[in-house]
Amino acid sequence: MSVIGCGYLGAVHASAMAELGHDVVGIDVDPSKIALLTNCTPPFFEPGLPEILTSAMASGRLRFSTDIADAAGSDVHFIAVGTPQKPGSHAADMRFVDAAVDALLPHLAPGNLVVGKSTVPVGTAARLADVITASGTGAHLAWNPEFLREGFAVADTVSPDRLVYGVPTGEAGERATALLNEVYAVALAASTPLVVTDYATAELVKVSANAFLATKISFINAMAEIAEVSGADVTQLADAIGFDARIGRKFLNAGVGFGGGCLPKDIRAFTARAEELGRGESVAFLKEVDAINLRRRQRVVDLTVEALARPVHTSKVAILGLSFKPNSDDVRDSPALDVAVQLHGLGAGVVATDPEGIANARARHPQLNYEVSVEETLRGADAVVLVTEWPEFRTIDPIWAANLVRTPIIVDGRNALDAVAWRAAGWTYYGLGRP
Ligand SMILES: NC(=O)C1=CN([C@@H]2O[C@H](COP(=O)(O)OP(=O)(O)OC[C@H]3O[C@@H](n4cnc5c(N)ncnc54)[C@H](O)[C@@H]3O)[C@@H](O)[C@H]2O)C=CC1
Numbered sequence: 001m002s003v004i005g006c007g008y009l010g011a012v013h014a015s016a017m018a019e020l021g022h023d024v025v026g027i028d029v030d031p032s033k034i035a036l037l038t039n040c041t042p043p044f045f046e047p048g049l050p051e052i053l054t055s056a057m058a059s060g061r062l063r064f065s066t067d068i069a070d071a072a073g074s075d076v077h078f079i080a081v082g083t084p085q086k087p088g089s090h091a092a093d094m095r096f097v098d099a100a101v102d103a104l105l106p107h108l109a110p111g112n113l114v115v116g117k118s119t120v121p122v123g124t125a126a127r128l129a130d131v132i133t134a135s136g137t138g139a140h141l142a143w144n145p146e147f148l149r150e151g152f153a154v155a156d157t158v159s160p161d162r163l164v165y166g167v168p169t170g171e172a173g174e175r176a177t178a179l180l181n182e183v184y185a186v187a188l189a190a191s192t193p194l195v196v197t198d199y200a201t202a203e204l205v206k207v208s209a210n211a212f213l214a215t216k217i218s219f220i221n222a223m224a225e226i227a228e229v230s231g232a233d234v235t236q237l238a239d240a241i242g243f244d245a246r247i248g249r250k251f252l253n254a255g256v257g258f259g260g261g262c263l264p265k266d267i268r269a270f271t272a273r274a275e276e277l278g279r280g281e282s283v284a285f286l287k288e289v290d291a292i293n294l295r296r297r298q299r300v301v302d303l304t305v306e307a308l309a310r311p312v313h314t315s316k317v318a319i320l321g322l323s324f325k326p327n328s329d330d331v332r333d334s335p336a337l338d339v340a341v342q343l344h345g346l347g348a349g350v351v352a353t354d355p356e357g358i359a360n361a362r363a364r365h366p367q368l369n370y371e372v373s374v375e376e377t378l379r380g381a382d383a384v385v386l387v388t389e390w391p392e393f394r395t396i397d398p399i400w401a402a403n404l405v406r407t408p409i410i411v412d413g414r415n416a417l418d419a420v421a422w423r424a425a426g427w428t429y430y431g432l433g434r435p
């Protein structure tokens with residue numbers, strides 16, 4: 001099989017499929033990424049990926065190339081290229097998906113299956129199926145959305161919690177299902193739930209799942225806003241409502257909000273597509289979800305400025321966290337990096353640290369000061385802001401930290417610290433949605 005696009009999704013998918021016994025060629029237009037992968041070095045941080053990449057390369061079942069012609073001979077071709085937000089718009093930028101399919105067409109053979117994995121606006125698969133049919137190659141298209149989480153990408157790929165195939169009707173659909181069943185034989189043998197459906201449903205399953213998760217986070221963050229003006233504690237509230245099995249405690253962590261390469265751009269692209277389809281009002285609430293989410297970043301910035309004992313432009317602010325969540329080096333639309341940049345913009349002397357995210361953050365925002373060590377980050381700080389709840393930060397000893405800073409003020413943007421212990425160590429502690 002071929003996997004076209006070897007980023008956070010494609011590199012893991014290619015490696016995991018090879019580990020599961022398939023012959024895989026991973027293809028990307030970025031020569032530096034392909035050089036690293038060929039050298040068994042993941043171009044990004046993902047726990048477990050170095051091990052499966054190395055083992056799959058050693059098995060001889062995995063190779064990488066910048067030449068799309070190397071996809072020829074594969075019977076299944078996964079499309080895993082990016083679908084970022086279009087510059088100046090909320091819609092998805094489909095340039096990369098379209099370019100990948102166009103480049104692939106000359107290398108397709110009768111019976112081949114092109115499998116879309118990228119997250120796309122509903123209607124894309126039907127459009128691309130027409131392109132493939134018109135090519136006269138005798139190939140077909142399926143849509144097989146991906147639900148992996150960064151930080152757990154390997155486990156989520158090998159043991160997904162469900163599989164969704166969007167397939168055409170008739171014999172082509174039956175053949176597509178049979179091919180995908182071979183690809184996912186190991187997961188299916190482990191009784192992974194499977195939904196076989198049409199293209200539009202498969203595409204919508206993906207964006208609605210991310211929209212639901214984003215809504216859940218913004219719901220609890222809206223409750224945090226109310227808690228802040230009423231003296232309630234949103235973390236206890238989340239525990240209490242989460243005991244209701246219909247609600248569930250997962251994704252009810254209030255804080256600086258969601259970021260990353262998917263949730264923010266996916267809810268915006270969903271809204272834009274619904275508007276194109278004349279149904280903008282059906283998902284208009286997602287604009288509110290987005291607005292609540294962005295307000296939380298502002299809240300962390302405002303809280304920090306208010307908490308400071310001196311004017312912001314004369315203060316040193318230590319930022320703990322840059323990646324959009326722990327166990328990832330991904331800083332795309334990261335709330336943590338956004339907070340750091342905003343505080344820098346207000347004149348604060350920002351010093352930021354992150355176990356994995358510094359290189360990506362520095363590439364985007366070279367104006368910030370970065371420190372590898374937590375100790376140097378904290379030294380002389382007038383306030384500390386925790387914005388990504390890495391275990392390394394959760395377990396900081398507040399007594400040790402109090403001896404490093406100039407003023408013991410902490411803004412816990414993830415409600416991740418033990419407020420009682422930090423206060424006992426002399427800190428002025430601020431959580432989000434907590435008294
Ligand atoms: N990152 C994640 O956790 C998940 C991502 N997705 C979706 O998967 C897609 C890819 O996302 P990421 O891997 O995060 O993006 P990414 O930006 O890390 O990777 C995309 C890769 O595609 C390559 N590319 C672009 N045009 C190409 C072409 N014509 N031919 C070959 N390669 C090309 C780029 O060089 C890049 O390496 C997006 O639609 C995203 O929404 C879905 C589930 C999880």
Ligand SMILES: O=C(O)[C@H]1O[C@H](OP(=O)(O)OP(=O)(O)OC[C@H]2O[C@@H](n3ccc(=O)[nH]c3=O)[C@H](O)[C@@H]2O)[C@H](O)[C@@H](O)[C@@H]1O
Pocket residue numbers: 119146147148149150151210213217250251252253254255256257258259260261262263324325
């Ligand atoms: O389409 C995608 O790319 C993926 O998007 C998310 O995965 P991911 O972006 O890796 O990260 P999540 O674990 O969902 O976290 C997203 C953001 O929400 C934040 N979050 C999460 C949970 C919570 O309770 N509160 C909260 O603020 C995280 O800090 C992070 O910034 C989905 O969880 C995946 O199922 C999906 O495949």
